[in-house]
Amino acid sequence: MEALDLAKKVIAVNLQLELDQLTADTEILGNFPQFNSLTIVGVIGSIEDELDCAIDDEDITTDIFTTVGDLAEFIESLNN
Amino acid sequence: MKVQRVRLLHDLVYSMAQEKPESPALLYKKETLSFRQLAAEVERFSHSMCGLGLGLNERVGIYLPKQLEVAIGVFGAAAAGGVAVPINPMLKAQQVSHILRDCNVRVLITSPSRAKQLVDILPDCHDLDFLVLTGKIGELPQFPGISTLSWEDLLNTPGKKPPQRIDSDMAAILYTSGSTGSPKGVVLSHLNMVAAADSSSEFLQLTPSDRLLAVLPLSFDYGLSQLTTAYFVGASVVLMDYLLPKEVITAVVKHGVTGISAVPPIWNQLAVLDWPESAVESMRYITTSGGAARRATLDRLRAKLPDTVIFQMYGLTEAFRSAYLPPQEIDERPGSVGKALPNVELMIVREDGTRCAPNEPGELVHRGSLVAMGYWNDLERTAQRFRPTPGQPAGIPIPELAVWSGDQMRMDADGYLYFESRRDEMIKTSGYRVSPTEVEEVIFASGLAAETVALGVAHPELSQAIVLLVIPANPEVDVAALLDLCRKEMPTYMVPEHIELCSDLPRNPNGKIDRARITAQYKAHFSEVKS
Numbered sequence: 001m002e003a004l005d006l007a008k009k010v011i012a013v014n015l016q017l018e019l020d021q022l023t024a025d026t027e028i029l030g031n032f033p034q035f036n037s038l039t040i041v042g043v044i045g046s047i048e049d050e051l052d053c054a055i056d057d058e059d060i061t062t063d064i065f066t067t068v069g070d071l072a073e074f075i076e077s078l079n080n
Numbered sequence: 081m082k083v084q085r086v087r088l089l090h091d092l093v094y095s096m097a098q099e100k101p102e103s104p105a106l107l108y109k110k111e112t113l114s115f116r117q118l119a120a121e122v123e124r125f126s127h128s129m130c131g132l133g134l135g136l137n138e139r140v141g142i143y144l145p146k147q148l149e150v151a152i153g154v155f156g157a158a159a160a161g162g163v164a165v166p167i168n169p170m171l172k173a174q175q176v177s178h179i180l181r182d183c184n185v186r187v188l189i190t191s192p193s194r195a196k197q198l199v200d201i202l203p204d205c206h207d208l209d210f211l212v213l214t215g216k217i218g219e220l221p222q223f224p225g226i227s228t229l230s231w232e233d234l235l236n237t238p239g240k241k242p243p244q245r246i247d248s249d250m251a252a253i254l255y256t257s258g259s260t261g262s263p264k265g266v267v268l269s270h271l272n273m274v275a276a277a278d279s280s281s282e283f284l285q286l287t288p289s290d291r292l293l294a295v296l297p298l299s300f301d302y303g304l305s306q307l308t309t310a311y312f313v314g315a316s317v318v319l320m321d322y323l324l325p326k327e328v329i330t331a332v333v334k335h336g337v338t339g340i341s342a343v344p345p346i347w348n349q350l351a352v353l354d355w356p357e358s359a360v361e362s363m364r365y366i367t368t369s370g371g372a373a374r375r376a377t378l379d380r381l382r383a384k385l386p387d388t389v390i391f392q393m394y395g396l397t398e399a400f401r402s403a404y405l406p407p408q409e410i411d412e413r414p415g416s417v418g419k420a421l422p423n424v425e426l427m428i429v430r431e432d433g434t435r436c437a438p439n440e441p442g443e444l445v446h447r448g449s450l451v452a453m454g455y456w457n458d459l460e461r462t463a464q465r466f467r468p469t470p471g472q473p474a475g476i477p478i479p480e481l482a483v484w485s486g487d488q489m490r491m492d493a494d495g496y497l498y499f500e501s502r503r504d505e506m507i508k509t510s511g512y513r514v515s516p517t518e519v520e521e522v523i524f525a526s527g528l529a530a531e532t533v534a535l536g537v538a539h540p541e542l543s544q545a546i547v548l549l550v551i552p553a554n555p556e557v558d559v560a561a562l563l564d565l566c567r568k569e570m571p572t573y574m575v576p577e578h579i580e581l582c583s584d585l586p587r588n589p590n591g592k593i594d595r596a597r598i599t600a601q602y603k604a605h606f607s608e609v610k611s
Contacts, residue, residue: 030145030321031193033170037323038584062323 007072010046024069090159092311125156127239141185143167146319168299168589177201247271256397265456275449276400277308290315325349343370351380369393447482507536545577
C-alpha cells in the first residue's frame with residue numbers, strides 16, 4: 001500500500017472518519033476534537049500492525065500528525 | 081488604551097503594554113507577541129467586534145485549539161463589552177451546539193476545518209449571526225442568517241469604540257460539567273477574574289521573568305488563570321496543547337519555562353519521564369489541581385525537580401479558584417488541599433448551616449470576590465449552589481451569596497483543608513463511608529498502577545460495593561496481585577468487590593478521570609452479575 005493510502009486508512013479508522021474526507025492536506029492536529037494522546041497510541045499501533053514493524057517512541061512527535069501528508073512522509077521514512 | 085488601575089480582564093494586557101511594552105507576552109510555535117503587540121491585537125479585535133455590531137454583554141464563542149487567536153479573542157471579546165465563551169477544543173459538535181444555544185452565542189470564532197464539522201448544528205444555533213474563521217473560508221456552505229467572514233475580514237471591518245465597562249460586568253462564561261444534567265455556564269465578572277489573578281500571582285510569587293507553559297485548556301478556569309495570573313505581573317505564557325508528555329519537557333527546555341499547572345493524570349505521566357538538567361534548572365514551580373495529587377507522583381516530582389516548589393490547589397469553577405497548599409506544608413500536612421487564597425474565606429458547615437468545629441467534616445463554602453455570578457440562564461441550579469453566606473450579621477438586610485461546593489471536607493485549627501469526598505462520590509459500603517481517593521491512594525502507592533479509579537456501585541447486600549479499575553503499571557500486574565495488596569493494606573470493608581484491568585479510562589475534556597461516566601457504565605454491574 002502507498003504510504004499516503006496507509007496514512008489515510010489509519011487516520012480514518014482511529015478518528016472514525018470516512019476515507020473520502022481525507023487528502024494529503026487534511027490537517028489532523030488541532031482540527032479533530034477526538035484527536036488526543038490516546039489516538040496517537042492507536043494510530044502508531046495500527047501502522048505497526050499494517051507494516052509488521054516496531055516504531056521507536058523516540059521517533060514519535062506531534063509534528064508527524066500535522067497533516068495526513070506529514071503522517072504519510074513519516075510512514076515513508078519507516079520503509080527506508 | 082490608557083489604564084490607570086487594573087480592574088477589567090483586558091486591563092491585564094493593556095496595563096502591561098504601558099509598563100513593559102517590549103516584554104514577551106504570548107508564545108505559540110514560532111511566533112512571539114510582546115505586550116505591545118498583544119494589546120494592539122486585542123484592541124483592534126475589540127473595535128472590529130463593536131464595528132460588526134456586537135452588543136453589550138453579547139457572547140463570543142471561541143472554538144479553537146490553543147493558538148494566538150484564542151487569547152486575543154478572550155481578552156478582545158471582554159474589551160469589546162462582550163463576553164468570552166472559550167469552548168474546549170475537544171468537545172464534539174453536539175456539545176458545542178449545547179453551549180452555542182444555551183448562552184445565545186452571537187459570534188463564533190473557529191477554524192474552517194472545525195466549522196465543516198459543525199455544519200449540521202450551526203443552523204440550529206438561533207442567536208448566531210457571525211462565523212469568523214481563522215483561515216480561508218473555502219468551500220464552506222452558506223448558512224441562512226449567518227454571515228461568514230475570515231479573521232482578516234473581521235479586522236478590516238470599520239472599527240467602533242467599545243463601551244465603558246466596570247468590574248461588576250460579566251466578562252466570560254466557562255462551561256462546567258456536573259454529575260447530573262447538561263453542562264452549566266458559569267458567569268464570571270471582570271472582578272472575579274482580576275481578583276483571582278491578583279490572589280494567585282501573590283501566593284505563587286510570580287515575577288515578570290516567569291514563563292508559564294499553558295498545557296491546560298483555556299476553557300477551564302484553572303487553564304484560563306494561566307493567562308490572567310501571568311499577565312497580572314507581566315510574565316509570559318507559552319501555548320501548547322497537551323498530547324505527548326515528552327513534548328512538555330522539550331518545550332520547557334526550549335523556552336526556559338519556569339512554571340507549569342496541570343491536573344493529576346498529566347503529572348502522573350510527567351513524573352516518570354527524565355527531566356534534563358536545563359529543565360531542572362529553569363523550573364521554579366508547579367501547581368496541581370483538579371483532584372487529589374497522588375502521593376507517589378508528588379514524591380517522584382520532588383526527586384526529579386529538587387529545586388521546584390509544588391503548590392497543590394483546589395478550585396471550583398463557580399468561584400474560579402479557592403485554596404492552595406504552600407510547598408513547605410506538603411510534609412507538615414500530608415493530604416491537605418491547602419488553605420484559602422489571599423482575600424478568600426473558606427468555611428466548613430454542617431447540614432443545618434452552622435459552622436463545623438475544627439476537624440469535623442462538613443460542606444466547604446467559599447465566600448469573597450471570586451464568587452461567580454451564577455449559572456447562565458439556570459435559576460434552579462444557581463439556587464442550589466449559590467446560597468446565602470452562613471453566619472452573616474442579622475443587621476445586614478441583603479444576603480451575601482457564597483458558593484456551596486458540594487465537597488465534603490474538614491478544616492484543621494490552622495485553616496488547612498482536607499478532602500473527604502464529593503458528596504455524591506462518597507462510597508457507602510456495609511455501613512462504612514469510604515472515600516474513593518483513600519482506596520486509590522493505596523493502589524497507586526504500591527506502584528502496581530499507572531492510573532486507577534475506585535467507585536461505589538449499587539450492591540444487593542452491601543448497599544454499595546467498591547469497583548476498582550486499574551491501568552496496570554506493567555504487564556506483570558494482574559488482578560490477583562492487586563487483590564493481595566488490597567487485602568494486605570486495607571480494612572476488609574474497603575477491599576474492592578470487583579477489580580478490573582483496563583488499558584484506558586474515560587477522561588473529561590479537561591483531562592480529569594470522568595467518574596460520572598464510569599459510574600454510569602458500572603451502575604448495573606452487581607445486579608447483572610447476580611442474575
